[in-house]
Amino acid sequence: MLIQLAGSFVAVIALVALAAWAKIARPMVRLDADRARDLLGEEFPGKPLDDLWVATDGRGALARSGAWALILSEVGDGYVARHIAWDQALAASYCDGVLRIDLADVAAPRAHLALAVWPPQAVR
């Protein structure tokens, strides 16, 4: 049993190394407004976007949809999406150009977005 487990462990390491060497993850490009809108449209069908802020490093976005803030952040070669109350997004901690949003979700506790300014001027 121990030999089997050790063998499996070695096989796991070898396969992960092979996957890393192959470089066949999805190609990731910096998000722009159009791509962010497309992704948010897929994640939140039927929710209109009133306003959109794309992260300065292109690794996430935040949109306002009525009383909701729709959040998109990069993980690996994909994205994680959540929505929270807009007021909660406005009150999120902003320091050194990074917005730290508490998502209150065990599966994704926080999101970090690099934004030039927060809260947005128009809603201050």
Place this chain on the structure above:
Amino acid sequence: MDPLHAPFEPVTLAIPFFVLTIILEIGLARFTTVRANYEPRDTLASLAMGLGSNVAGLITGGLAFAATVWVWQHRAFDIPMTAIWAWVLLFFLEDLTYYAFHRLSHERRFWWAAHVNHHSSQHYNLSTALRQTWTGGLAGTWALWLPLAFLGFPPAMLAIQKGVSLVYQFWIHTEAIGRMPRWFEAVFNTPSHHRVHHARNPRYLDSNYAGILIIWDRMFGTFVPELDAEKPRYGIVKNLNNFNILRVAFHEWAGIAKDLAGARSPGEVACYLFGPPGWSPDGSRETSASLKAQWAASQQPPTPPQPGTRS
């Protein structure tokens, strides 16, 4: 044949096949136009979950096996392991049981908590097949197979057939295979059908629960075909934001515990445990049904103004 000890374990025998086909899939994706994406951290999480599942199985497997043996000792019929008819009958009954288990594991949160890890990758490749549960034994879904033992199928037969089903389901976790011949797609679970099952597009949610035979989904109304016009997006409705395997294994259990701590009535406790995933007292969270409804509404063309009404 010893009715209590399987002469071979299909999953153990298949491990070299698992490894070689993952190497093949990665190689084909690297050197040809075959479609397969592997993100190394995602692959590590999937394979580590598979390895951990074996260890977890050692801990909880004994209880499940003991229960199976006890029920079989009180069986209704004597079913011989050497009879071909018995294997044919078990093939269908075990696969139907798998359908029931799988549907329960998606539609009720307590069992979803044990199964969600298998769907938590945003990738769909052969390594995803090995992203197996650590908590299935604790969730007790093995009890669904006890009626087969009560009918008289020996525990060794059940173990072999369950293993065969698991091995069958390995190869369908791939984007490298498009569609199988039409007759095969009609009867068997295939990569195309199972891609739909792993998709989180609202159109595809809660469908194609089959193990080996897709006929159960066709019979019970849960079959959804893969559309070329709508590529599956993989993962769960609320994806994880890192590759930590402890979060993969336990995040839904932690979510249940958090919800139970805030429950205000026995009814809420029951619904948090056994309602559909995403249930909440005020309906503020999303279930598969509400997501499908939102999506369906977003697909409706705007209603033209009726004559005589203001626009």
